[in-house]
Amino acid sequence: MSDDRSLTPQSEDFSAWYNEVVQRAELADYSPVRGSMVIRPWGYGIWERMQRALDDMFKETGHENAYFPLLIPMSFIEKEKEHVAGFRPELAVVTHAGGKELEEPLVIRPTSETMILEMYAKWVQSYRDLPILMNQWANVMRWEMRTRLFLRTAEFLWQEGHTAHATEAEAREETALILDVYRRFMENWICMPPVTGLKTESEKFAGAVESYSCEALMQDNKALQAGTSHFLGQNFAKAAGLTFQSEAGEEEYAWSTSWGVSTRLVGGMVMTHGDDAGLIVPPLLAPIQTVIVPIYRNDEERSATVAKAQEVAARLKDLGVRTKVDDRDHLNPGAKYYEWERKGVPFRIEVGPKDLEKGSLAIARRVIPEGEKRKIFVAEDEAIATHPQRLDEFQAALRERATRRREANSHRGVTDWGEMKEILEGEGGFVYTGWNGDPAVEERAKDELKATIRCIPGAEFRSDSAPTDCISGDGAAKHEVIWARSY
Amino acid sequence: MSDDRSLTPQSEDFSAWYNEVVQRAELADYSPVRGSMVIRPWGYGIWERMQRALDDMFKETGHENAYFPLLIPMSFIEKEKEHVAGFRPELAVVTHAGGKELEEPLVIRPTSETMILEMYAKWVQSYRDLPILMNQWANVMRWEMRTRLFLRTAEFLWQEGHTAHATEAEAREETALILDVYRRFMENWICMPPVTGLKTESEKFAGAVESYSCEALMQDNKALQAGTSHFLGQNFAKAAGLTFQSEAGEEEYAWSTSWGVSTRLVGGMVMTHGDDAGLIVPPLLAPIQTVIVPIYRNDEERSATVAKAQEVAARLKDLGVRTKVDDRDHLNPGAKYYEWERKGVPFRIEVGPKDLEKGSLAIARRVIPEGEKRKIFVAEDEAIATHPQRLDEFQAALRERATRRREANSHRGVTDWGEMKEILEGEGGFVYTGWNGDPAVEERAKDELKATIRCIPGAEFRSDSAPTDCISGDGAAKHEVIWARSY
Known part of the structure; x- marks a missing residue:
């Protein structure tokens, strides 16, 4: 059928525009199951091209694909305390199977650290068995209260990489390597150039020592966390009993990382490039160019x-x-x-x-x-x-346009809370300020400005001269940080 | 670590050999969740190559990929009576999510006809919207009592194609087209040449009008049902309310098909080619050639x-x-x-x-x-x-060897129950006989011989002169059929 109704203009209601364009471009549709969406061929074709490109990059950097079970015993999730605290409210639980009640409930994986490291513990004996560099393409489930097509759905498709290493330094290198793979992929394929950096303690992955993320700026000047790479220290290795015999003959816990991007990237593509006529797909991702x-x-x-x-x-x-x-x-x-x-x-x-x-x-x-x-x-x-x-020039033009837009909406050197408030309540964007490291400042921003610290930017994204005082007015800055409202 | 223990010889215990080779070739491993396995990189690399080849064949024949929800409302499964009767004992059920009991339980898809046709019903208005030719690569769950790595696991990976057509003839053509795609794929890529044919009423897919299958013969002379293509008539369209306005302006129910192959194919590859030294991987599927x-x-x-x-x-x-x-x-x-x-x-x-x-x-x-x-x-x-x-010659040699072995173990023109019994209880293989169409004969064979009719072979696999009497001695043959013990 021909559908020539026009879309709600972005300037009128960006959120309505987004929902309409996703459905009417036939990227995805709502399903009869609350919070689960159907990815239609046009949307899946774009996701397939994202998968192929990322998969090639993972393989070039030495990773292999594998597949681990969908269902995880509840007791596994509970082994890492911060982890279970973060994920418990979002779990979907299988209590019955094969016509009987299960002895132990199984949860649909919200992420697979606990299961995968359990298997690594079975396979690893000595340092010669490390590193293990695996990735899986899978569906995961997080029971979200408010869902939006691609951006936040109960079930979503993603890849989750899980690596185990003999040393802390190697695991840290891996975390940084993947963050860079993600950044390059988002820039070159989606034409959605992100800022990368460290998440604060209050925003990191449940169970991680440190989380790094790619933060992209959408056309409504809200941030999208588009990919994360976590340095997990020995936390999950201890929970799973993942030890190895070192070259010196000592029994040691392995160091692990995990990292993922999801179908959320399709939503990011929509919000980075689309206009009032609909979607704009970068040629490298377009099923039809x-x-x-x-x-x-x-x-x-x-x-x-x-x-x-x-x-x-x-x-x-x-x-x-x-x-x-x-x-x-x-x-x-x-x-x-x-x-x-x-x-x-x-x-x-x-x-x-x-x-x-x-x-x-x-x-x-x-x-x-x-x-x-x-x-x-x-x-x-x-x-x-x-x-x-x-086609190449079109791809490059989209990338340049998005980079210019991000830079034009990045407000550096903001030193006054009122100024930050004015920006975030007005046009929005990335606001670079100093921060004293106190979570109370984050709480205040969340309450007053509905904004969070998106990240402590990595070296290449730091300002040449960052403010030396905290935006709160309370003491010296420990870090330069980027604030924004976000998805 | 070096692992130089030898495998149990095939001739001693084929089943033990299979389990050992799957684990020690690092194709897969048992997981801590009963019935769910872990596919390790070597096994997943083989599966990836199968996926890529099949996916190309699906796309060449006009199909597109999409993705539908993992969870299906229990009420959907119950809409098609034969379907729910077949699958109810194997369902895994989510009763709680997001910290609450669900109003309606959700089942993890055992297959997706009911969900997918529900969506098609939303998208299809007129004959112009047909045919819909979609496929998804997904995980499914069937709570099996006895599981074996790759061959029968609670969770498995597969592709499921679901098509909807305006006419019965088109849907029947699609069913045959895909059966042929599967046959060619198994022959040319896995070097596992199957016989194709129609399943009997008692062996068909729950809810189908007709099921067709690829039946391959393993080295222990047991059959493996390696892929199925179902003509669903209007059964599922009626259950989902999938109607369309015909060219003549009439409201009609669509005709649908579904078809799938799974990670079971990896098990088929193992049992077709492996020897006492381990696995033998056809070059086209080998991650390392x-x-x-x-x-x-x-x-x-x-x-x-x-x-x-x-x-x-x-x-x-x-x-x-x-x-x-x-x-x-x-x-x-x-x-x-x-x-x-x-x-x-x-x-x-x-x-x-x-x-x-x-x-x-x-x-x-x-x-x-x-x-x-x-x-x-x-x-x-x-x-x-x-x-x-x-490498090409190696691939061809594996295919020829497997074809010769299948033919050498196909017993045509068997007319005597005692002879069939002797074959099936002895060396095994495919036994071609006449059959009067009576399910009682199938029951008897199941009880006495632990064998089933694998299929009513398609034209190209029929004997030149098939027996005219039923193997049971009871009346004339309606069909030539193939009996075997099976996985």
């Missing part, structure tokens, strides 16, 4: 333009461009334009009788370069030959 | 042979061969040979000081061609240049 629409008024024109569209599609496919000819007969071209724009396909090529005469193609860009018109007309051979480059 | 072992007695020899091994590995990788140099220093070459043979790597290349002198490589084959020795010695350049072809 270029749609070709034949234009005709009668059967004769139809057969000529459809034939040309197919010929152009075949030539583009030979160049590696994911191309689709939309030759549906019951929709007019305008309806097709709306649909593919809403789905965020980077380029549309129109083939009409006049284009055939002239030997040229009309190329409509999903994002119009400043000062230009949507369409350009290019001689057919040139249009095809230069199309891969056009 | 060729391992290179440098041989040395001192540091000088070590640096020379390791350097050569790495050079050979680099050249093989350039030719697309998945290669690994095993330069672990704490294991002697013999221990490495054992380990890689047990893991089923198709080829091992040894590089020792004498090989360096001669400019040749020693190539050890995991399967030794009849009348030959394990190793051949080939001049280095030739050995490398011809290696991809050697």
Whole structure:
């Protein structure tokens, strides 16, 4: 069916715009189970490309995939005290199976540290068995009260990496390595350049020694925690009894890390690039990079333009461009334009009788370069030959635009609480300030400003001259931090 | 650690051999949760290659991936009467979540027809919205009493395709198309050539009109149902209210199909090819196709042979061969040979000081061609240049060997119950007979012979002259059928 209702404008209600675009671009839909969504082929196709790219990066850095059980005995989760305190309220519990009540309830994994380290403990004897560098692609379940498609759902898809090492230094290196893999992936594939840094004590993963995160800034100037990499010290190794014999012959606990990104990244992509016409998908992630629409008024024109569209599609496919000819007969071209724009396909090529005469193609860009018109007309051979480059440039332009937007909405050197309040209650964005390290300041910001410290930025994201006093006015700054409202 | 214990021979106890080889080749391990296994990187790497190949075949035939919820309301499962009767005893049930008892219990999907068709009903209005051709890669849960690694576990990984069509003919075509995709995949990738055919009423999927299956013969001459494709008629469409407006403007129920293969295929691969030394992995599925072992007695020899091994590995990788140099220093070459043979790597290349002198490589084959020795010695350049072809030939040889074995153990034209009994209680295999269509004959065979009708073979697998009488002695045959003991 043709759906030509327009979307709620972003400026009017960003949240309504988001929900509409996710559903009407057919990325996902609500399911009959509260908090669980259905990822439709267009959304799953984008996720598949994210998976493939990340998986390649994990493998290049020495990791292997495996698969661990969905169900975890309640007693495992309880072994690490901070861990269970963090996750208990969100657990889904299987109490009956095979027609009987279970002796011990099983929980659907909210994350798998406890199960995976239990298995590592079985496999590891000596330092020669370390490091173990494994990842799994899996579904997990966290019973959330308020859910939003992709951003916060009870069930979600993710990858969770779990590594075990003989030394603290190695585990710390791994934590940093993966944080960098995530950053590069988000920049280069999603065109969603994050700031990376350390989470504060109050925001870290339940059971971690330190958590690092990628924080991306959405178009409504709220932050999205888009990926996390945790240094777990020996906490989970102790809970699971994961020991090894060191080279010196001593029995020691291993050091572990865990790290994950999820289908939340699809939501991040939507909120980084989309506009009032719908989605904008970076070419590297787009299931269809270029749609070709034949234009005709009668059967004769139809057969000529459809034939040309197919010929152009075949030539583009030979160049590696994911191309689709939309030759549906019951929709007019305008309806097709709306649909593919809403789905965020980077380029549309129109083939009409006049284009055939002239030997040229009309190329409509999903994002119009400043000062230009949507369409350009290019001689057919040139249009095809230069199309891969056009896709690369589109990808680069999205990345640059998002980076500029993040920087334009990063407020550095803020020293006054009132100023921070004005920014966060107004246009929003990242607010860089000094912080004395006191959680009471975080509490106050949460209450007064609905904002949190997103991270203590890593070296490359720190200001050249950060404030030396805490934003609270109470003492010297221990760290430069970034505040924002967030998803 | 080096593990040089030998495996229980197949001839002594096939079942013990299977369990040992799966664990000691590090394909999988038992988990602390009854009936759930851990798929280790070597097993998961094989599964990943199966997934990739099948996924490509699904996409070539017009299917798209999506993802549907893990949890299904109990009331959905109950909508199709035969379906719930079949699956109720195996359900795992979530009764509590988010710290509260749920109003309606949710089951972990044992299969997703009921949920997926509910969603299709939401998306489909007219015949223009059909067909829907979707697949998902997912975990499912069936609480089995007796479990075996890969073959029968409470949780397993699979793909489940679900399609909806406007006509019965289209749905039947889809069912046949996928059965053929499965057959070709099993033949060409796993080198496990199945017989395909129709399941009898008593063996079909709960809720289907007709079920078709791929039945492969294992080395212990038991059958493995390795994949199924179901024609569901309008049964599930009626349960879910999946209707559409036809071209003629009538409200009609859609016709649906479903089809799946699972990690059980990994078990099938093990039992089709493995031997007393361990696993044998077809090259197309092997995470490592060729391992290179440098041989040395001192540091000088070590640096020379390791350097050569790495050079050979680099050249093989350039030719697309998945290669690994095993330069672990704490294991002697013999221990490495054992380990890689047990893991089923198709080829091992040894590089020792004498090989360096001669400019040749020693190539050890995991399967030794009849009348030959394990190793051949080939001049280095030739050995490398011809290696991809050697892998192709290895793949073809495994396929031929398995086909010969299946045919040698297929007993056609059996007309006497006593003869069938003798075969099934003796060497086993596929027994082709006539059958009058009476389920009582199936019951008798189950009780007396522990055997079932695996399928009514499709046209290409039927005997040239099948028996005209039923194997029971009771009347004429309606069908030729294949009996076997099975997993």
